[in-house]
Amino acid sequence: MSLAQRDKAILWHPYTQMQTAPLPIGITRGEGALLFSEDGKTYLDAVSSWWVNIHGHAHPHIAQRVSQQLQTLEHVIFAGFTHEPAVQLAERLLRLLPSNQARVFYTDNGSTAVEVALKMVLQYWFNQGVEKTKIIAFEGSYHGDTFGAMSVSERSVFTRPFQQYLFDVEFLPVPVPGKEEQTLARLQELLQHEDIAAFIFEPLVLGTAGMVMYSPEVLNELLRLCRKQKVMTIADEVMTGFGRTGKRFAMDSLTEQPDVMCFSKGITGGTMALGVTTCTQEIYNAFLSQDKTKALFHGHSYTANPVACAASLASLDLVEAPEFLQNLERITASHAAFAQELAGKEGIKEVRQTGTILAVEFEVGETSYFHNLRDVLYNFSLENGVLLRPLGNIVYALPPYCITTEQLAQVYQTMEGMRQLIVA
Numbered sequence: 001m002s003l004a005q006r007d008k009a010i011l012w013h014p015y016t017q018m019q020t021a022p023l024p025i026g027i028t029r030g031e032g033a034l035l036f037s038e039d040g041k042t043y044l045d046a047v048s049s050w051w052v053n054i055h056g057h058a059h060p061h062i063a064q065r066v067s068q069q070l071q072t073l074e075h076v077i078f079a080g081f082t083h084e085p086a087v088q089l090a091e092r093l094l095r096l097l098p099s100n101q102a103r104v105f106y107t108d109n110g111s112t113a114v115e116v117a118l119k120m121v122l123q124y125w126f127n128q129g130v131e132k133t134k135i136i137a138f139e140g141s142y143h144g145d146t147f148g149a150m151s152v153s154e155r156s157v158f159t160r161p162f163q164q165y166l167f168d169v170e171f172l173p174v175p176v177p178g179k180e181e182q183t184l185a186r187l188q189e190l191l192q193h194e195d196i197a198a199f200i201f202e203p204l205v206l207g208t209a210g211m212v213m214y215s216p217e218v219l220n221e222l223l224r225l226c227r228k229q230k231v232m233t234i235a236d237e238v239m240t241g242f243g244r245t246g247k248r249f250a251m252d253s254l255t256e257q258p259d260v261m262c263f264s265k266g267i268t269g270g271t272m273a274l275g276v277t278t279c280t281q282e283i284y285n286a287f288l289s290q291d292k293t294k295a296l297f298h299g300h301s302y303t304a305n306p307v308a309c310a311a312s313l314a315s316l317d318l319v320e321a322p323e324f325l326q327n328l329e330r331i332t333a334s335h336a337a338f339a340q341e342l343a344g345k346e347g348i349k350e351v352r353q354t355g356t357i358l359a360v361e362f363e364v365g366e367t368s369y370f371h372n373l374r375d376v377l378y379n380f381s382l383e384n385g386v387l388l389r390p391l392g393n394i395v396y397a398l399p400p401y402c403i404t405t406e407q408l409a410q411v412y413q414t415m416e417g418m419r420q421l422i423v424a
């Protein structure tokens, strides 16, 4: 029996449990931007396995550092103990982040990084006896699958079974070009209310909403308004962090600084699961007390796993190497040229690009996640040996930064092929 058949008999995958879902593709090996399947096919991973493998697959530097760490210290509980990889990673991360970020909290994935961020800001006010309990988030945003993260995400058919358990959130329209004034006015209105605790946002690009993009200038303005009203701000850089927007972090394009930041995905370059939430010293100070009930009651068994921290340190070596920013520039320029070439062609509604993120929106009738078009585009991309992520009538490429010029051309050819398929 093939890997795929054994899997189909007993495993439960995210999103693909439908009876009609095709067999999963059994992957046996990865190298650079490529994945190799058990049936001898090769796939170009142009989405970095959901924006995780930023340096491609099986990077030898990360593999070596991980293997070394496994032989030294694989795990120790982080309540009351510490270790070199955790301390060193925090030191190095803080050097790269906005200067007001002073404390690092470890978890296991993007959703829990967000969960901790929400708990931090809500308890920050609670510990001080201030009644600020409401969160503001963008319409269409996605911050994860856990209950808090679902609460601050777009309510959809996916969250419907849990609706009664999700907390109330004020949703703000995304300030896409032409809508900036509307968003600013709505935020000003919301900030009149005394009970607003925090504003959580995906900086510059809302991923799951369909790579919806907005400018650093308007985000600066939104953050300035929040700061004036003493409303905490949370930058969810789970997708945008570690190079996606063409800079190390999306927040590097801003002059304003957020109070809290969330990271995961690219943080270990796809080797180990790790989430990080960072915050200001001011937030941390609100939890420092002789009163034990003021502590942050959040801790996972795998918190600050040394192997995950070591993987992240190795990934940071690559992030801080000069080739890193050069690669970002190369991919950004290449994407921008293709976007310009494709925009305005028949069958294209819009091409959006920020840094290494490229999204093509096709001109078609009504679509949804369940629309057949998604499957048609997905199958087409796999037949062309390229792993892209279609969502309704939108297709994304967020390639690993080691992708070659020839491989980028293959991605664009596949997208152009999709356009021809749609207009035919």
Ligand code: PMP
Binding pocket: 109, 110, 111, 112, 114, 142, 143, 144, 145, 202, 207, 208, 236, 237, 238, 239, 264, 265
């Ligand atoms: N925040 C953002 C902006 C994300 O894109 C995602 C994942 N797509 C998450 C949070 C949740 O991360 P994870 O899947 O690791 O739980």
